[in-house]
Amino acid sequence: MNLTIDIGNTCTKLVVFDNDYPVHETICDGELLPAINAIVEKYPISLCAWCSVRNNESETEELFHHFPFRSRQLRGDTEVPLPVAYQNRKTLGADRLAAVLGATALQPNENLLIIDAGTCITYDFVSAHHGYLGGNISPGLDMRLKALAHFTAKLPKVEAHGELPEIGKNTETAIRCGVIHGIAHEIEGYVDEMRLQHTDLKVFFTGGNGFDFTGRWAQQPINEPLLVARGLNRLLSLTSR
Template sequence: MKLIIDFGNTFTKLAVFRQDIIVKQFQYKDLNVSDISAVIDMYPQIRAVIVSAVINYPEEITQFLIERFDFIELGVNTPIPIINKYKSPETLGKDRIAAVVAAAELYPNKNVLVIDAGTCITYDLINEKREYYGGSISPGINMRLKAMHEFTGNLPYVEAKKVDFLIGSTTEESILSGVYNGLINEIDGIIGSYKENYENLTVILGGGDYIYFDKRLKNNIFALPNIVMIGLNVILKFNDSKK
């Protein structure tokens, strides 16, 4: 069994894999060694661990894992089963690279656009030759709602939720309509632009906020909320096979 740890901007997610199947998932606001120990006690068959982090995390976690497991921390020099042609790989988010690795594994020999809806919304394409050049990054739904409150004098902060109206009849409804409907049109528009340039495009929508968008998009998509965890598992397996 394998343990996947993904330190994200908002939460840290853990997943226990048996082969290619997720057995159990956990989510933490502030992960510590005790939390990891509890998971290991539940699944003593864990033999290998991969960590991906877009934030700094406690060094004691690294030491704890190194002492007990075959350990990989995903970095710029970690071998991956795709061709990375990103011009600044040292600044590339680990979640983005993991997501396209998963896409290449799940949909081989296809052009795949991966949309990861989280704190930010990332759009990344991996082509049929398993080549990755990059994509784009946009503010996520909660970031937009917080920015409208923090960078204005009077607009309130509104909790994110799905809406089915276009015209808001209150300030709160107007904010939700603008952010939610704006994002729907952004995502559909970007998918359309990629389809004009890449034939037979497969589109994957993942990330913690995918539920806000998957039923409203005009384009056909495959909803896969665990796309990053799947990609990290693929990378861990790939490195195990090279030993």
């Protein structure tokens, strides 16, 4: 069995795969070692792939000395089975590349827009004929809410979950609606623009902080919460060949 570890800005996601099938998922916001220990006590892990958006590569690599399985880190400049047009791959987020690998495994040879709504919202485009062409990065939900409070004198820090009318009736709902509806319209704008260029575009959506930013779409995206994990697992399948 394979273990994938996606170390994000706010939490770490660990997923166990039996071939291509996810059989266990853990979300960890504390120490990683106990979380891995709990998994290896239950599952016969033989390979592990991991990626991180934090500056903790040496510390994480040290953890795997405690375990008998082989591990492989996915970096932005790791060799992958599709062309990558990013200008400086050392600065490419490994989680973005993992999501691209996951999406192209599920929908090969297609024009894809991959939207990952986490701490940041990323929009990545894969051409059916030219591979991964790059993408855009936008502030995520919590970042926007915190920024409004931090960079103004009187606006409060508003929680994401709460009353959500179409139009805010007080400062709290005005902020929440402005941010959440604004994200929804931003996503719709990217999708509409890309579909003008590629009518056969397929859209993947992952993340979202528990919010459905795509509920009003006439053509629903492919919702895949384990997209990054699937990409890491694909890396292991390529490695073991």
